[in-house]
Amino acid sequence: MLLKKRLVLFGKTKRLEAQFDEFMDRIIEASLIFERAFKGYLRDGFSEDFSIAVDEVNQIESANDDLKRKIETRLYEQTLIPDLRGDVLSLIEGLDGILNLYQANCYRISIEKPDIPQVYHRDFKALAKASTACVDSLIMASRAFFTNIEAVRDHNVKVMFYETEADKISTRLKTRIFASDLPLEHKIHLRYFSDRVEDSSNRAEDVADNLAIYTLKRSI
Amino acid sequence: MDFTVLIFLTSGLFLGWSLGANDAANVFGTAVGTRMVRFATAAVVSSIFIILGSVLSGAGAAHTLGKLGSINALAGSFMAALAAAMTVYAMTKLELPVSTSQAIVGAIIGWNLFSGSVTDANALIKILGTWVACPILAAAIAAPIYLGIQRLLSWAKLHILRRDVYTRIALILAGAFGSYSLGANNIANVMGVFVPASPFTDFKVADAFTFTGIQQLFLLGAIAIAVGVFTYSKRVMLTVGGGLMPLSPVAAWVVVISHSIVLTLFASEGLEHFLASHDLPTIPLVPVSSSQAVVGAVIGIGLLRGGRNVRWRVLGNISMGWVTTPLISAVLCFVSLFFLQNVFNQQVYTEVTYSLSPKVMDHLVESSLPAEDLTGLKNRKFNRATEFLQAIGQRTYLTGYQQKKILEFSETTDIEIRADIVDALPPDWLSAGQIEAVRKLKGRHFKFKWAVADALEQLSDEWRLYPDSIRNKAHNKQIKAKLDYIYRTFKVSR
Known part of the structure; x- marks a missing residue:
């Protein structure tokens, strides 16, 4: 009886571990889809492919919302990791926030269809790439938080590096935009999208900062 | 059995109850306080193992208390246990660190003074020595275990969820071990004074084994401890966690296991025999304070972390407790014996010629x-x-x-x-x-x-x-x- 209960306990734990992994897989997936769709947008303008990408990100977002609720419920119902539960839930919330940013950016592009001149494409692509790399490193840091706490710091250093990269690219891009002869409203629209694409790296940095604190607390 | 005997035993049961409420909280306190183990689970496991420890291994430490002074009249035993229980209760109410062991030793000395019996200096020195040694030993045991477990966890790279499950199981096992050793070591505090005046006689169970009078006495005391666990320890358990230093569940486990090892070392007749037969120095079998074992273990971990989180004032209070607890208990016992003898006409000691x-x-x-x-x-x-x-x-x-x-x-x-x-x-x-x-x-x-x-x-x-x-x-x-x-x-x- 006790053995059976214990086996069930281990089974449930394994399932929850898998759910954490799945949650993070989806964020990486969404970040890659966004980067690919954004590059496609720069190349072809608003297209069928972009609409498909928007749908995909939407689906991922809503599936991850479900998963998040399941994880939260299970953590509370079974009073798992009572000492770290608050931190883990904040982490999940932070990661979910990044996914929401991707979804919102997809919508913004679909609705506002910004006109991005060819001359800024390289910087916009570099900005999207740095932001994706930043989120990717954050996911690795988050996975390490669950299994290999010593590696969190290494991944966090990468998060900071890519965030600074994204910051530099964004500053350069905005300087160039405002130095151009474009009408002010166009400049402001481009600045707005530069900020939105950069947002995910800024958010990733915030989550990584918190993660560093959770990691300190997690040391036994 | 004489009804008055039961009345006299009530003070021992009161002492058992307060031991259950306070000391059992030391074993499962951090586990329940951090919500790693449910109170109901902790109470059931704790009660079962305290009873087993008391009945099966309780005799070792009782012997040393017996040497300190043999209270040879039931009314005397009653008052010694009552004085100790009242000291423990009052000190707990005043939120001062208290040890049941120290209270009962004080009460025995109070009885010795009153009855004109001689306090065995060697036994007393042995007991006092172990009070100092107990927290130090607990710290010395906790530190390497903590380091070892830190290395092990870093090497194993377990998912936090799996670590959580393992920690829960380990906490329950360590708690069971802790409760067993608490029963074995501390039952002497609760019922030890009644041993020389025990009203129970040995009887056989199905011709298979003899259930000795002392075992019956200890079973009764253990049940009182279990009642203390169920009725009052939850509150203490929930506050015990953050007392000295914030602890993670894994560190809590280290504390519980170190506490249990120390209590076992001071209660195990088997270990004493093993050491003796290999010409190794033996550890005296003395009832030690489980609170102090826990404090020692926490401080051991605290020192390893650099000592910044430890509230050192608590250590000062504990050292003070070594003096005040037995003193209060001894005075209380002496004065109460006077009243019991002269006002209530009870025979509090049998004259020895x-x-x-x-x-x-x-x-x-x-x-x-x-x-x-x-x-x-x-x-x-x-x-x-x-x-x-x-x-x-x-x-x-x-x-x-x-x-x-x-x-x-x-x-x-x-x-x-x-x-x-x-x-x-x-x-x-x-x-x-x-x-x-x-x-x-x-x-x-x-x-x-x-x-x-x-x-x-x-x-x-x-x-x-x-x-x-x-x-x-x-x-x-x-x-x-x-x-x-x-x-x-x-x-x-x-």
């Missing part, structure tokens, strides 16, 4: 004790050990060991080896040879315990005590326990 009869003088000479200096005291009777020792002190100087021996040899008693009692001796505990030797003494009267021992030793080698040495300690202890049983069983009650 010491007499240096010619037979005793001869025995002193045989045992190489300075009998010639004591000829002036020949045939004089003393009703208090302290007065007797004072009279001896005016004539000659004796070492602590010599004083103890003279008291032992001159204590008078009335023992009659009755045939009907011989037939009822437990054959599974006493060997056939031992029973046969007792049978040969049928009808004889003895005025001194040593005379019974001598007579038995002459009749059978199986009653022989070996020369004092660590290796022979276990054998001698067993023979002495059996002799005590014979003295009690055949004592003529007036």
